[in-house]
Amino acid sequence: MKVLMKGNEALAQAAISAGCRHFFGYPITPQTELAAYMSKQMPKIGGTYLQAESEIAAINMVLGASAAGIRAMTSSSSPGISLKGEGISYMAGSDLPAVIINVQRGGPGLGGIQPSQADYWQATKALGHGDFQILVFAPSTVQEMVDLVSKAFDKADEYRMPAMILADGMLGQMMEPVSLPEEGEKKLPEKPWAASGHQGKRTHNIINSLYLTPDKLEALVRERYARYETVKEKEQLCEEYLTDDADLILVAYGASSRVVRSAVNKAREKGLKAGLIRPITLWPFPVNALQKAASHAKAMLAVEMSMGQMVDDVRLAINCKLPVHFYGRTGGMIPTPAQVLEQIEKLI
Numbered sequence: 001m002k003v004l005m006k007g008n009e010a011l012a013q014a015a016i017s018a019g020c021r022h023f024f025g026y027p028i029t030p031q032t033e034l035a036a037y038m039s040k041q042m043p044k045i046g047g048t049y050l051q052a053e054s055e056i057a058a059i060n061m062v063l064g065a066s067a068a069g070i071r072a073m074t075s076s077s078s079p080g081i082s083l084k085g086e087g088i089s090y091m092a093g094s095d096l097p098a099v100i101i102n103v104q105r106g107g108p109g110l111g112g113i114q115p116s117q118a119d120y121w122q123a124t125k126a127l128g129h130g131d132f133q134i135l136v137f138a139p140s141t142v143q144e145m146v147d148l149v150s151k152a153f154d155k156a157d158e159y160r161m162p163a164m165i166l167a168d169g170m171l172g173q174m175m176e177p178v179s180l181p182e183e184g185e186k187k188l189p190e191k192p193w194a195a196s197g198h199q200g201k202r203t204h205n206i207i208n209s210l211y212l213t214p215d216k217l218e219a220l221v222r223e224r225y226a227r228y229e230t231v232k233e234k235e236q237l238c239e240e241y242l243t244d245d246a247d248l249i250l251v252a253y254g255a256s257s258r259v260v261r262s263a264v265n266k267a268r269e270k271g272l273k274a275g276l277i278r279p280i281t282l283w284p285f286p287v288n289a290l291q292k293a294a295s296h297a298k299a300m301l302a303v304e305m306s307m308g309q310m311v312d313d314v315r316l317a318i319n320c321k322l323p324v325h326f327y328g329r330t331g332g333m334i335p336t337p338a339q340v341l342e343q344i345e346k347l348i
Contacts, residue, residue: 028080029169097163
């Protein structure tokens with residue numbers, strides 16, 4: 001059965017269904033409904049909702065809960081995620097899983113509260129100090145928000161690394177019919193590494209990100225990057241739409257991809273061979289699909305609600321074999337299908 005839900009509230013309910021029982025957050029538009037939903041639901045299921053005194057406090061509470069082996073989550077919007085960056089780096093350095101929701105707004109600074117995709121660099125390249133990556137999932141519908149939350153928790157646990165759902169204000173505020181997971185207690189994986197009490201049956205587990213011996217730290221970082229290579233090999237996700245014969249491949253994710261799909265359909269009606277690759281994982285980036293498309297396409301066009309933060313990743317994915325063009329709006333402006341169609345007509 002489908003129910004009509006706002007994106008932010010669907011994210012929260014999906015997290016509960018995925019076994020999240022501890023939420024730590026701080027209000028900021030346009031994701032506040034997510035925290036409000038958690039504040040109402042967590043007490044009903046024996047969970048914990050805690051509004052921290054700041055975003056910095058919230059992410060460190062997630063760190064503590066995760067270190068104890070608990071599924072925990074936080075959510076925020078762009079400026080708040082910046083404040084959480086240090087804590088996320090500490091989590092990556094301690095090999096701790098958790099899910100972080102970013103319902104993006106315009107920036108830099110306080111910017112505006114309208115939809116944006118200008119946190120792409122932050123999520124995929126510079127979320128905190130040091131050598132580390134996090135899993136980044138980019139839903140394009142409210143239903144996909146629901147589906148990806150569970151996957152984000154599962155993959156974070158599997159690889160012992162933080163995962164982010166990178167949405168935006170448009171998806172967070174949008175209402176769509178969704179199918180929610182069936183009610184019932186989800187079986188969660190064992191975490192023998194957690195600092196959750198040993199009852200005299202094992203040695204102490206210590207969760208730590210401080211290593212004062214350089215060779216020890218280097219070895220740990222190298223081991224982590226070997227794990228990242230496995231993630232890149234196994235976890236690339238994307239959707240390919242009308243790409244088999246396309247001369248022009250448009251690359252767009254999240255809310256922008258909805259606009260691009262409409263423009264591609266209009267282009268096809270005019271006999272223009274356009275197609276869409278929609279990255280679902282922004283890290284790892286879907287390099288394999290782009291390389292395959294580059295073998296027959298003549299050019300690519302990245303469409304984003306930013307000043308072109310994904311463009312270089314598209315170029316690198318195809319080893320600069322094709323021209324990669326860009327069209328985008330920023331500051332909270334959303335491109336229209338007509339504007340994207342105009343770009344397609346110029347390039348084909």
